[in-house]
Amino acid sequence: MKLSYYPGCSLEGTAADYAASIAGVAELLGLTLAELPDWNCCGASAAHSLDEAAARALPVRNLRLAQTVGLDVVAPCALCFNRLKAGAKALAAEGERPTFRVWDLLDLLTQPYFLQRMADLRARPLTGLQAVCYYGCLVNRPPHITDAANPENPGNMEKLLQVLGATPLEWSFKTDCCGAGLAVARPDLIDRLVQRLYDRALRAGAECLVVSCQMCQANLDLPQARISRQAGKKYELPVLYFTELIALALGHPEVPRWLARHLVDPRPLLTAKGLL
């Protein structure tokens, strides 16, 4: 299977670990990700906050590039996915309907075909790993843009974790906002949102959080030491990419090297579980 791949800017930067795990999983699953030639930044929150015309034109340029390739497009970043979908909807409203589909990476990899492949290829079930799935905002919301069937209570990541042999825990906060877009300008606000998520995850019995967005990952992983200092209690909740867990269960040899690039080191937990 071959798709156009729209990595997004941060996968060339701070989310290089996510990018590496995606490449590893694609290889394991026989998925060819052909990077969209000359793709540009989607404009992110900055464009839709200050310049609606740019917020439309930036993803539309990418969609036109994708149209010349003709393959479905997959984006691993929630915000990029959302902006590409918004661009496609804007074009459709003017009667220009792209002939390809825009996928969120998690949605793509939890289609029955891939879940079956993972079940077949599973080398090491993630037995005993207690995790909460955290979807964040923009993969699912708003549904008139994302086409999400269940924006308030998605379940595809939980289904994936079950296939991998882990234990996904129920909690009510899987789509609550972590405030990532405000992380630089108003860190005080995100500290409050993020600490609330840590507490709720712990109350659900989680040993780690699993995410499908590098903005969520950074926002939950990077400030953990700072939030611990301010709160006067030590939070040590690894924040794992779903792709890292797929690769771990399928026995990819590079997984420990990707995990070493997180700020909250997930390796002690996974070693204690006998998974590393």
Add this chain to the structure above:
Amino acid sequence: MAESLAFALAENLAAAGLAVDTCYQCRKCSNGCPLVFAMDLPPDRVIRLALLGGEAELLACRTIWVCSSCETCTTRCPNGIDIAGVMDWLKEQAVAKGAAVPEPEVRDFHRAFLGAVKLMGGRLSEPVVMALYTLKGGRWLTKLRRSAAAGELATALGLLKRRRLPLTPPPRLGGAGEVARILRRW
């Protein structure tokens, strides 16, 4: 005259695909909003004021800038009002009309972001956006004073050690000129 002016804001919003006139003040938007604690006007009041023509108050409010665009309000509105879209529209108006912005940090970060994408030829460089943002208006000095700089430096070093700080700029795109035209205002 005053009455016709009062309708202008709602009409301008409607023309932008952001009609607010079906709001019946159920307050579902405000009840689900994760950032309402930091707002001066809860989202339902923003919509109400938009209907009543309270443009000056809206363009100067804190709410539109601390909104994280999480889209919970838009998703839940029983009348299909794109509340997060209204917040964006108001931000754009506030900047265009030179309103006094009570959250200059948020505005300046967005500006730095768009400026960095244009400067780097079509893709974002995270270190460049941080540099543009921090250097703006002596913000680095404020940070030093608040000793926030130490924490940020520690995070940056942590990322550097883990090879997650890009040390080379993103490639300049073939379409850099096209992107620069799209972002000409920034």
